[in-house]
Amino acid sequence: xxxxxxxxxxxxxxxxDIISQFAAEIPFLKAISASIEKLERGRCRxxxxxxxxxxxxxSTGILHGGVITTLLDSASGTAVFSVIPRVMQIATLDLRxxxxxxxxxxxxxxxxxxxxxxxxxxxxxxxxxxxDTDREIASSLATFMLESSSL
Amino acid sequence: xxxxxxxxxxxxxxxSAPQDVVRAIPYLEFLGVTVExxxxxxxxxxxxxQDKLVGNPTLPAIHxxxxxxxxxxxxxxxxxxxxxxxxxxxxxxxxxxxxxxxWAKDTFARGRITKQGRRVANVRxxxxxDDPERPIAAAHGHFLLG
Numbered sequence: 419x420x421x422x423x424x425x426x427x428x429x430x431x432x433x434x435d436i437i438s439q440f441a442a443e444i445p446f447l448k449a450i451s452a453s454i455e456k457l458e459r460g461r462c463r464x465x466x467x468x469x470x471x472x473x474x475x476x477s478t479g480i481l482h483g484g485v486i487t488t489l490l491d492s493a494s495g496t497a498v499f500s501v502i503p504r505v506m507q508i509a510t511l512d513l514r515x516x517x518x519x520x521x522x523x524x525x526x527x528x529x530x531x532x533x534x535x536x537x538x539x540x541x542x543x544x545x546x547x548x549x550d551t552d553r554e555i556a557s558s559l560a561t562f563m564l565e566s567s568s569l
Numbered sequence: 570x571x572x573x574x575x576x577x578x579x580x581x582x583x584x585s586a587p588q589d590v591v592r593a594i595p596y597l598e599f600l601g602v603t604v605e606x607x608x609x610x611x612x613x614x615x616x617x618x619q620d621k622l623v624g625n626p627t628l629p630a631i632h633x634x635x636x637x638x639x640x641x642x643x644x645x646x647x648x649x650x651x652x653x654x655x656x657x658x659x660x661x662x663x664x665x666x667x668x669x670x671x672w673a674k675d676t677f678a679r680g681r682i683t684k685q686g687r688r689v690a691n692v693r694x695x696x697x698x699d700d701p702e703r704p705i706a707a708a709h710g711h712f713l714l715g
């Protein structure tokens with residue numbers, strides 16, 4: 419949740435539809451059929467369909483953690499892009515994920531991220547992944563470096 | 570009838586064929602991961618670069634989720650390979666440090682089991698491109714066994 423105007427600077431630099439278009443062209447998101455479902459300032463939700471070639475455990479159809487990692491990393495990065503005050507590169511510093519439940523077969527996976535604090539050079543992001551309406555499968559914390567070199 | 574995954578893992582171990590462990594895991598086949606065993610039973614994963622792995626087309630760089638998934642995978646593979654009775658461990662959590670950009674080239678990874686208990690194991694893993702001494706990412710994770 420972006421509240422108190424803390425995370426969102428007065429004038430974020432990049433229009434949300436530009437960010438969405440950019441994200442739609444990311445090859446690995448295309449490769450797993452992931453797409454942006456919702457984008458607000460400081461908040462992003464991605465979704466991806468369950469697919470049998472993304473599975474780790476063929477006896478249960480549980481998705482590989484790499485898929486969840488990808489969705490959380492991208493949702494988190496996109497949330498950061500939506501609040502930065504000028505156009506710049508960002509880089510994931512670290513990403514910590516707790517796997518709360520297995521990602522079960524035949525259900526879409528959603529990843530939601532919330533950039534809850536933006537400092538001059540660092541952004542802090544919380545994330546969660548879930549299936550169905552609110553079956554949480556993972557939670558995450560990520561930090562990003564905001565690169566000083568503007569594009 | 571398709572062979573059960575656990576039997577595939579067991580067979581692969583018995584035949585000392587680590588690549589067959591990868592073949593039993595669809596997501597690793599999808600990424601195009603190959604694996605080789607080094608002396609001492611250490612597995613080295615090789616992720617050949619493909620355009621579909623890119624996460625930042627501007628640089629271009631491999632998606633952080635791909636690198637994170639590779640680190641989690643090499644940890645899982647090392648556990649499967651090192652355990653007496655092969656199981657598919659379940660990931661409890663992972664913590665990934667991104668150290669350098671993962672450029673558009675081949676990536677390698679290896680894992681080291683730092684502690685193995687009866688129910689949980691702790692694994693550290695590193696990924697690199699040109700030089701193992703200059704890792705692009707490092708992770709540690711906890712995995713449930715059995």
